[in-house]
Amino acid sequence: MVKTIVKTAAVAGLAAVLAAGTATAATADPASPGALSAGERLFPGLGNGGYDARDYDVSFDYRPGVTTMDASVTMRAVATQSLSSFGLDSAVAQIRSVEVDGQAAQFTVKGEKLVVTPARPLRAGHAFTVRITYVADRAKSPQSPASTPLPPELAEVIGVWQNTPDGFAVMGQTDREHAVFPSDDVPGDPATYTLRITTPADVQGVGSGTLVGKHRSGDRVTSVFRVGRPTATDVVQVAAGHFTEVDQAGPNGLPIRSYVTKAAKPSALDTTRQTPELIAWLEQRLGRPYPYASAGTLGVDRVYGGGVALETAAIPTYSAEALAHPEEVSTMVHELTHEYFGDAVPVRHWDDMWLSEGHATFYQDLYDSEHGGQPFDEKAKSGYAENNQILKQNGPVARQTYAAGVLFGTDLGGKLTLYALRNLVGQPVFDRIERTFFDRFQGRPAATQDYVDVAEQVSGRDLSGFFHDWLYGTTTPAMPGHPDWRA
Numbered sequence: 001m002v003k004t005i006v007k008t009a010a011v012a013g014l015a016a017v018l019a020a021g022t023a024t025a026a027t028a029d030p031a032s033p034g035a036l037s038a039g040e041r042l043f044p045g046l047g048n049g050g051y052d053a054r055d056y057d058v059s060f061d062y063r064p065g066v067t068t069m070d071a072s073v074t075m076r077a078v079a080t081q082s083l084s085s086f087g088l089d090s091a092v093a094q095i096r097s098v099e100v101d102g103q104a105a106q107f108t109v110k111g112e113k114l115v116v117t118p119a120r121p122l123r124a125g126h127a128f129t130v131r132i133t134y135v136a137d138r139a140k141s142p143q144s145p146a147s148t149p150l151p152p153e154l155a156e157v158i159g160v161w162q163n164t165p166d167g168f169a170v171m172g173q174t175d176r177e178h179a180v181f182p183s184d185d186v187p188g189d190p191a192t193y194t195l196r197i198t199t200p201a202d203v204q205g206v207g208s209g210t211l212v213g214k215h216r217s218g219d220r221v222t223s224v225f226r227v228g229r230p231t232a233t234d235v236v237q238v239a240a241g242h243f244t245e246v247d248q249a250g251p252n253g254l255p256i257r258s259y260v261t262k263a264a265k266p267s268a269l270d271t272t273r274q275t276p277e278l279i280a281w282l283e284q285r286l287g288r289p290y291p292y293a294s295a296g297t298l299g300v301d302r303v304y305g306g307g308v309a310l311e312t313a314a315i316p317t318y319s320a321e322a323l324a325h326p327e328e329v330s331t332m333v334h335e336l337t338h339e340y341f342g343d344a345v346p347v348r349h350w351d352d353m354w355l356s357e358g359h360a361t362f363y364q365d366l367y368d369s370e371h372g373g374q375p376f377d378e379k380a381k382s383g384y385a386e387n388n389q390i391l392k393q394n395g396p397v398a399r400q401t402y403a404a405g406v407l408f409g410t411d412l413g414g415k416l417t418l419y420a421l422r423n424l425v426g427q428p429v430f431d432r433i434e435r436t437f438f439d440r441f442q443g444r445p446a447a448t449q450d451y452v453d454v455a456e457q458v459s460g461r462d463l464s465g466f467f468h469d470w471l472y473g474t475t476t477p478a479m480p481g482h483p484d485w486r487a
């Protein structure tokens with residue numbers, strides 16, 4: 001049953017716990033409650049303190065015709081302070097039970113927070129396991145408390161649960177994955193994942209990562225996927241449906257398995273089959289192998305998320321309708337770039353989202369320009385002319401005014417920042433900055449200042465003023481190399 005009494009700390013108390021950091025907290029005695037916020041400026045209630053999530057093992061039992069699914073998640077984490085209780089973000093339909101290290105734990109649910117009180121406090125540095133059984137309901141896609149409420153008909157279209165005629169998929173970005181599984185749902189706490197989707201034998205389960213097992217029990221099949229490198233919660237995909245599987249090999253034998261709904265037009269399969277060559281182009285451009293153990297393209301039978309694509313880990317998600325158009329390869333390059341920047345290198349905070357979107361848009365435009373699209377400089381110039389309007393609407397690139405700006409507001413400004421940097425330091429130095437940044441931060445979250453630090457170290461220049469103007473300014477700076485351009 002869901003209990004409704006919860007202990008809450010005053011906001012100032014939460015801030016103090018956050019500010020205390022691990023050094024002080026590690027010696028704190030007696031144990032205290034973990035913070036119920038990670039201090040995200042645009043998402044104040046999101047995330048949790050006092051532990052570091054390392055791995056999630058999530059199971060869903062999908063049955064056609066009903067929207068509810070029995071589900072469970074086991075989170076492995078390490079306490080970063082002595083904990084009397086701790087929070088997880090949760091917007092699932094019903095929590096059934098919670099165990100910590102195999103023992104029943106007390107829990108309360110209030111709003112989108114599940115607060116767990118273990119039978120005994122957890123010592124700082126202690127690795128612990130939380131197992132939660134729950135019910136997920138795909139008919140319920142709660143809207144983000146951080147965003148302006150949407151009209152119900154629109155909220156349904158872009159909600160976290162994407163119900164399709166033949167199954168479902170999810171769209172967790174930015175702060176909705178915790179309607180799929182309780183978690184520390186912030187990009188700054190990436191983890192690895194095992195995803196188990198049980199379906200009738202004639203339905204395929206699909207998840208982020210690499211298919212590592214298929215187990216049949218009677219007329220039910222469990223498909224098991226593994227994401228083996230630390231990745232943020234918001235890009236975890238789980239889906240079910242009737243798919244055509246496309247098996248291919250990428251560079252150096254990279255396994256590529258795509259799933260496209262059987263309802264798709266044949267041209268959607270043609271577009272999907274270009275996945276290996278797009279990855280090869282990116283590997284060559286970025287000078288680094290594709291970061292996950294496998295790759296793929298997921299095309300679902302629905303206008304996914306109201307018509308967006310999402311960089312879900314190791315298998316970006318698209319509407320099959322969009323994939324039916326050959327020009328969707330441009331979007332595929334965008335999402336595949338996110339596998340490097342955004343997925344393999346998660347952003348530290350949502351204010352750092354330009355690091356993800358800027359790179360994705362930069363390499364997308366570069367790919368287009370080399371494949372018959374608009375010349376790179378020409379596209380940058382037209383973007384430059386529009387940028388003041390975008391800044392006025394959404395706020396500075398690395399300090400968006402609205403939570404929704406995280407989804408779309410930083411693409412152009414982030415790309416122009418990278419374009420300006422490339423013009424300033426030259427292509428060879430820019431390429432070294434990109435590779436150094438990727439090498440240093442793959443598998444752990446990177447903040448804006450981390451990129452600035454790498455750029456300064458590699459170029460040997462003081463770039464603080466440059467980045468400040470491009471990322472925190474309210475008007476577009478002069479473009480290096482193009483003094484004649486007008487914003």
Ligand SMILES: [Zn+2]
Nearest residue numbers: 334338357360
């Ligand atoms: Zn993007």
